[in-house]
Amino acid sequence: MSSGKKLWQPTQEQIAKTHVYALMTRVAERHGIKPDWETLRTWAIEHGGDFWSEMLEYAGVEPSTPADSAVSGEGMLGTRWFEGMTLNYARHMLRFDDDNDAILFENEIDATARLTHRQLRDAVARCAAAMRKDGVKKGDRVGGYLPNVPETIVAMLAATSIGAAWSSCSPDFGVGAVLDRFGQIEPTVVVTVDGYTYGGKRFDIRDRVQEILEKLPSVRRVVIKPYIEEAPDISDLRDAVLWSDYLGPDEAPTPELTFEEVPFDHPLFIMYSSGTTGVPKCIVHGHGGTLLQHMKELMLHCDLHEGENIFYFTTCGWMMWNWLVSALGIGATVVLFEGNPGHPTMSRLWEMAERLKVNVFGTSAKYISACQKASIEPGKQQDLSFLRAICSTGSPLSAELFEWTYEHVKSDIMLASICGGTDIISCFILGNPILPVYAGEVQCRGLAMDVQAWDDDGNELIGRKGELVCTAPFPSQPVCFWNDPDGSKYKGAYFEHFPGIWRHGDFIEVTDNGGVIVYGRSDATLNPGGVRIGTAEIYRIVEGMPEVLDSVVVGKKTEDDDVAIVLFVVLRRGLQLDKELRNKIKEGIAAGATRRHVPKIIKQVTAIPHTISGKKVELAVQQVIHGEEVKNLDALANPEALEEFKTPL
Numbered sequence: 001m002s003s004g005k006k007l008w009q010p011t012q013e014q015i016a017k018t019h020v021y022a023l024m025t026r027v028a029e030r031h032g033i034k035p036d037w038e039t040l041r042t043w044a045i046e047h048g049g050d051f052w053s054e055m056l057e058y059a060g061v062e063p064s065t066p067a068d069s070a071v072s073g074e075g076m077l078g079t080r081w082f083e084g085m086t087l088n089y090a091r092h093m094l095r096f097d098d099d100n101d102a103i104l105f106e107n108e109i110d111a112t113a114r115l116t117h118r119q120l121r122d123a124v125a126r127c128a129a130a131m132r133k134d135g136v137k138k139g140d141r142v143g144g145y146l147p148n149v150p151e152t153i154v155a156m157l158a159a160t161s162i163g164a165a166w167s168s169c170s171p172d173f174g175v176g177a178v179l180d181r182f183g184q185i186e187p188t189v190v191v192t193v194d195g196y197t198y199g200g201k202r203f204d205i206r207d208r209v210q211e212i213l214e215k216l217p218s219v220r221r222v223v224i225k226p227y228i229e230e231a232p233d234i235s236d237l238r239d240a241v242l243w244s245d246y247l248g249p250d251e252a253p254t255p256e257l258t259f260e261e262v263p264f265d266h267p268l269f270i271m272y273s274s275g276t277t278g279v280p281k282c283i284v285h286g287h288g289g290t291l292l293q294h295m296k297e298l299m300l301h302c303d304l305h306e307g308e309n310i311f312y313f314t315t316c317g318w319m320m321w322n323w324l325v326s327a328l329g330i331g332a333t334v335v336l337f338e339g340n341p342g343h344p345t346m347s348r349l350w351e352m353a354e355r356l357k358v359n360v361f362g363t364s365a366k367y368i369s370a371c372q373k374a375s376i377e378p379g380k381q382q383d384l385s386f387l388r389a390i391c392s393t394g395s396p397l398s399a400e401l402f403e404w405t406y407e408h409v410k411s412d413i414m415l416a417s418i419c420g421g422t423d424i425i426s427c428f429i430l431g432n433p434i435l436p437v438y439a440g441e442v443q444c445r446g447l448a449m450d451v452q453a454w455d456d457d458g459n460e461l462i463g464r465k466g467e468l469v470c471t472a473p474f475p476s477q478p479v480c481f482w483n484d485p486d487g488s489k490y491k492g493a494y495f496e497h498f499p500g501i502w503r504h505g506d507f508i509e510v511t512d513n514g515g516v517i518v519y520g521r522s523d524a525t526l527n528p529g530g531v532r533i534g535t536a537e538i539y540r541i542v543e544g545m546p547e548v549l550d551s552v553v554v555g556k557k558t559e560d561d562d563v564a565i566v567l568f569v570v571l572r573r574g575l576q577l578d579k580e581l582r583n584k585i586k587e588g589i590a591a592g593a594t595r596r597h598v599p600k601i602i603k604q605v606t607a608i609p610h611t612i613s614g615k616k617v618e619l620a621v622q623q624v625i626h627g628e629e630v631k632n633l634d635a636l637a638n639p640e641a642l643e644e645f646k647t648p649l
Helices: 012-016 019-031 037-046 048-058 089-093 117-133 150-162 175-185 206-214 243-247 287-301 319-330 348-355 365-373 399-408 488-494 535-542 579-592 618-625 639-646
Strands: 006-008 069-072 080-083 101-107 112-116 141-145 165-169 189-193 195-198 201-204 221-225 240-242 267-272 282-286 309-312 333-338 360-364 389-393 414-417 419-421 426-430 451-454 465-470 502-510 516-521 548-557 563-571 601-604
Touching: 006 399, 006 414, 019 037, 019 048, 019 287, 037 048, 048 069, 048 080, 048 287, 080 287, 089 150, 089 287, 089 319, 101 117, 101 150, 112 117, 117 150, 117 243, 141 150, 141 175, 150 165, 150 189, 150 319, 150 333, 165 175, 175 206, 175 282, 189 206, 206 221, 221 243, 240 243, 267 287, 267 319, 282 287, 287 319, 287 426, 309 319, 309 348, 319 333, 333 348, 348 360, 360 365, 365 389, 365 399, 399 414, 426 502, 451 502, 488 502, 516 535, 535 548, 535 563, 535 579, 548 618, 563 579, 579 601, 618 639
Parallel strands: 101 333, 141 165, 141 189, 165 267, 189 221, 221 240, 309 333, 309 360, 360 389, 389 414, 563 601
Antiparallel strands: 069 080, 101 112, 195 201, 267 282, 419 426, 451 465, 465 502, 502 516, 548 563
16 A cells, blocks of 8 residues: 555534634634635745644643733744733643542553542642652642652642642653752652553562662652552651651642743653763753644644543653643543553554543554564454544554544554653644545644754755654744853754754655655665665555564664665574565565665664653664764663674675
8 A cells, every 4th residue: 555545534514513613714714714714824924823722722721920922032033922911821730629530550460540630630629738848849840750640740749739840751761860850950849659560560670779779869759659569668768758747648728729920931741862872961941932832732632521531551651641641631531541552562552542432543554563573453343433533653653544533443543653852741743533544644744833844955845855843933943952041052953954944864854745655764864875765665565564573763873984784683582584474575665665665774673672651772783883872771661682783694
């Protein structure tokens, strides 16, 4: 199957019920534009202040102080949004005070939990009061070293209600990885657990926590949520208290829930770059920009409504967790899952989707591929009648996996392969409930995001591959990088290649349909004979083969200053990379792409290195095969996998 084939088309009845149709109609009436998608998209870019003002109103965001103006300044580095406005992200997340579900939780060992909006508000009020008692104030940082559990959301909302910035790592991060992050931002309070489970195994992390605390003198309080033991011994941890004691007894009166009203750009979340090439960059995102961008994406691009259930498979070390939690501001129910999505079988998440009546299901291309290779049939094995949208991110979703999803999961569904990143805590390209789905294509560019594909000379390309750039400012640009007083690190990260223009680092093609095909990271593109090839073009074919479980492709410098394509593959148990299979892989790539894509070297390995958030680390592999040092192994989930790549090719 090739990219470009239409797989789904919403009906007029479906379109008329969407948020984006309602907003489009309102904008057409108020601003005199034609009520169609492309007109709205162009207008939103050209009239950013008007668009974001409309979004603020449509999402029901109620600032405590209005803005002096919607937009001021010029350029991507000089524009300021809603100056003079004060608001609080947590206040919008907690605006519902009823007995409807706010959070539903399950883990891989069948533990469950449920919090209503009222119970969530109560827990946040108690946690915030305890943090205030510990001296947490506006501008401080609170760290979470936590699994994806309801208490993580409670702690985050408590911290941000005070005006403190929240930053989190998942408990599978090693000591070095946590210190690389928290050591830069110096949190005053850290909330953590005694351990976590994965694949049915229990991992005690109290020794790690103790080592981290020894090297984080800024921490005045550590709060322990019991997870693998009912009453863990925390006597060896300084300034430690159990979660239940921190919040106080249930029968005690609930403290008043108050919110520190802060400027639009006041720090809300501190996120981190992957850290695979050095110490992670600390990326600061603000209350207003994060809130508005998430409301736009969840409401307009995912069409999420009050009372619906949304799930995304994520950890607390990935920006999709922050994005998912923002669904509380719509009045939706956030569904959390903690653990291995393939334990005990690859049907685990689909079974949960059936049981909890999930409407919007978020996952990764890697998980969908694993389901395909496991030959499961979610559409036949589970009742997915409530499901109407699937989002996939982490890596490009191939045309073949689009086809598999429509055939084996559900045919009447919006399948959105979304792409953005930690850098903007949101998406540049994503789904659209009023547009058709084409195989292998992301449906559209985000509203008010002037995303284009450029060649090296800054010319816009349609139907050809180029660099993903954004040429107009948007509210969820980072407020700053932490400890970057002159902004030089921030400018260098995004604005040096094309001065004043955001270069994201993805290799894309904008299609004639108005959709986008993602070919992989720009810094991982291959250049044999001077022709740029996206790694996703090869992964699509190789990982579609039943014999191949995982792969990574890199370029190796040759003596004549060219690049040889090198492919490493993980095969199914019991298979060996013999001449027949090697030829099958080469012929498949040649037929599915071009002869230029065919690797010069193919080698079998037992594992592919990934970041803790599950992304392939092509650059680390490339460094290893060239005999270079990989600077930050703590950023990898399985750094030991790199050893195999040191063997001469």
